[in-house]
Amino acid sequence: MMAKAIGLARGVLGSTAPNPAVGCVIAVGDSIIGRGATQPGGRPHAEVMALAEAGAAARGATAYVTLEPCAHHGCTPPCVDALIAAGVARVVVAHAHDPDPRVQGRGIARLRAAGILVETGLMEAEARAIVAGFAKRVTEGLPWVTLKLGVTLDGCIATKSGESRWITGPAARGVVQRMRAEHDGVLVGIGTVLADDPGLICGLEGLGDRPRWRVVADSHLRIPLASKLVRNAEAHPLILLATEAADATALQGTGITVLRCAADDAGRIDLRDALRRLGDLGLTSVLSEGGAHMAGALLRAGLVDRLAWHRAPTLLGDSGMPAIQGLGVERLADAFRLRLLTREAYEEDVLETYEVLLPRSGREILTGISS
Structure with a gap:
């Protein structure tokens, strides 16, 4: 029962x-x-x-x-x-x-x-x-964050030219659709929007209204008005995370929510402040599907709760783009530690989920993302 x-x-x-x-x-x-x-x-x-x-x-x-x-x-x-x-x-x-x-x-x-x-x-x-996710929001004011990455066996998310479709197979991509449906919001950076023009909605039958929110880290509000995300904003709510200085004039009347977030000296979004503002809106969980820089920024900021590592049996070697960039790890003592939770096979691909632990050195954590 x-x-x-x-x-x-x-x-x-x-x-x-x-x-x-x-x-x-x-x-x-x-x-x-x-x-x-x-x-x-x-x-x-x-x-x-x-x-x-x-x-x-x-x-x-x-x-x-x-x-x-x-x-x-x-x-x-x-x-x-x-x-x-x-x-x-x-x-x-x-x-x-x-x-x-x-x-x-x-x-x-x-x-x-x-x-x-x-x-x-x-x-x-x-x-x-x-x-x-609910527990984290009511106790910390932050939504639960799952970082999803689709990688080759040697940890690449694309070729150096940016080609990434498709590293994983149809079965693994179906799992990602379910993950989208089970999170309140899906998060990407503006770089992903400019490169791929994603729709970020769930393609599973009966779940087309999820995720309830689509979120883009877009410091300077560079999102194209012709993008899928903007065109569908009335049917599928869109949140843009921007700095106070960003000009939102072109977005008036589009139905898009612009959340003004704190920024660092370089004009980068403070992701902790951004996620706190998402929590204030009611979001309890976020699935990050951004690229390598978004992954690195979230990890540096100590904001990732779960890592979903979709691994395909392919190799790119030094012709590939690393899945995570900008961690700033120079010593093994500073490495980010993970604890394996589950491992499942989907046709030829493998999904491993990890709990993300803090770096052992306890070094200062950076919070910004250039977007």
């Missing part, structure tokens, strides 16, 4: 910001009588949806929920009140402590005070992974 609830939550990833993606199953014995997931934009909540489907049959039933039910009045009444009013006898919670400071154990306490049996910790690791 909890696996089904987690599946429901995973299915709405990328659509519920600023709220977390939550799944709920109401069951009597082995029979499911209600299913629910957080709805687009974050409400109604999963518990409310599941209880509505279950109706009066929820009395005496068990509710399986992926995250601690909310106990505060926001845009909607607390989910704990709905569970109590429905008369459920038992609530099983995977992730028992909602990181939102307005909840943090209060939901569990309210349920138990009402005489409901509460059990916690079932499939907790899986549930925590689903709300990692």
